[in-house]
Amino acid sequence: MTSALNRRRFLAAGAASAGAVATGTLTAGAAKAASPFEMKEWNQYLGAGVDDEPYGTPSDYEAHVVRRNVPWLTADSVSSINFTPLADLEGFITPNGLHFERHHGGRAIVDPAEHRLMIHGLVEKPLVFSLEDLKRLPSISRFYFIECAANGGMEWRGAQLNGCQFTHGMVSCCQYTGVKLSTLMEMVGVKPNGKWVMAEGADAAGMNRSIPMEKVMDDCMIAWAQNGEALRPGQGYPMRLVVPGFEGNMWVKWIRRLEIGDLPWFAREETSKYTDLLADGRARMFTWVQDCNSVITRPSPEKPWLDRKGFHMISGLAWSGRGAVKGVDISLDGGNSWIPADLEGPVMPKCLTRFNLPFEWQGQEMLIQSRAYDDTGYVQPTFAQNRSVRGVNSIYHNNSIHTWHIKPDGKVENVQLV
Amino acid sequence: MFSWCKMMKSQTIFAVAALVGLGFVGTALAQDYQRPSVSGIGSVPSEAQIAAWDIDVRPDGLGLPIGSGTAELGEEIFADRCAQCHGDFGEGVDRWPVLTGGQGSLTEHRPEKTIGSYWPYSSTLFDYIYRAMPYGEAKSLTPDEVYAISAYLLAENEIVERDQVLNQDNFAQIKMPNQANFFADDRSKSEAYTERCMTNCKTEPVTIVSAAPELDVTPEDE
Structure with a gap:
């Protein structure tokens, strides 16, 4: 009985895979012309039991929803970045398996029994914590986005990558559980001249960044869980730093050390990298905050309207490292006029916020944009505004208003305007 | 179904028995509860444990270990341990980082x-x-080797002489030519965008100046 059932399932899966190869994607029913109203295998035969998949995985029909890399961006995929498939996500939470990854020395596999967090330097009493130690402390769970400072960095000179996964996918949003850094700082007793904290990872890159004490005491955390389960190795298992609203590079993964000092360290990742070169040759440093930003995820190059005239939901994501998203406006004419979109909620500070706008499409050509503003009054700028201050060589912190060109056939292209 | 119910029943019986057996006459009564402060968690590291991990170095020289090296020594080590990615003279192989040259290029179309x-x-x-190189074999260089490699790279950038001995006392005093061009984040002043135009926002007609499909550099699924 069992082997016959497995065989039938295997054959069905094989047919689905063959269909996927033929069409290039695995979309429910796309490869088969059969009617949904005919008898299906799943209408008749038993499915798998509860023991076949101790840790659940997505449907085979969602196999196209994966992180992707841009191979030409970096010298080696070990020190590189992949992108979250934003167009296929709903709500504001990024599933752990789709969270973008950026490593400087590869995805470290750390044995928690052999891992410690040391806090020392300008403190009354240096301390070392195991993961078990940290889990005994009072913990909090908070929703925050994390965004690589280089998100959108390939678009400074012009439209380059045709997909919101690649133009904006260096952002994710999760619920993090861990201990507030202020709790740990109180335990070690920071000396009065302790104004900076250097965070360092245990991976082969030994990633280190300087963080001002004011931010450390405000809302930073050492997290061990993400979306209710242990951090994934790619996100710093067994523990990582959470620096809400600040660039992702500061969220040191596999964190093993916090040194308290009176001055910043000017580490490689805050001098050679993650500084913003301006047109006049000067460079900004310590550009920590991720500016208010947004992107329409549907329609997008990945989610075209393809001759489907009629009702559509325009939907996207907005965020601000300064606070909460207060609103998002949508333009259909390349920024000449704007319509307030609906925020779906919950709206939380330093967290992705979904926006929507219902729209009746008659097949007309459009240049659609989203423009977010936050509760500090900051309004997302245009490319022209950002370039007028920064030029086109700063790589990081591109939060310019983004444009999708909706063509009469419903195809969607990444374009830039004047 | 039958065995599940039976199991539940036996567990309930066991739990009731446990409560009765303990009697609950201890001191853990709600009216005596006082919220404790965090204490006694974590351990104090030894000096040796701190020293084993404390490898960071600051611009004021804090953290520089005792040691020394010259560019002449560094050239050999660099050829052996670094040149595979960075090139013999720091010029960079493929897309690996370029370490030398580029002076005067920061305002150019392709800054180096x-x-x-x-x-x-x-x-x-x-x-x-010291912490991250060589790529793939991090933390395997001695302080002397790092002084020597650093001296070689600084000499190739014409910042120190090839025979200059760099050590814990003089390393932090080296003046880097581009230092004065860095300044702290000023976006809150220089980029304080607050205008939220709603109608007639464009004075010129909108035109498309670039479209991503024309470049054709977007990765595609196989």
């Missing part, structure tokens, strides 16, 4: 941000090489 043209502090060289 190297140690000599861009990095503001010499200490960053030591801190980074």
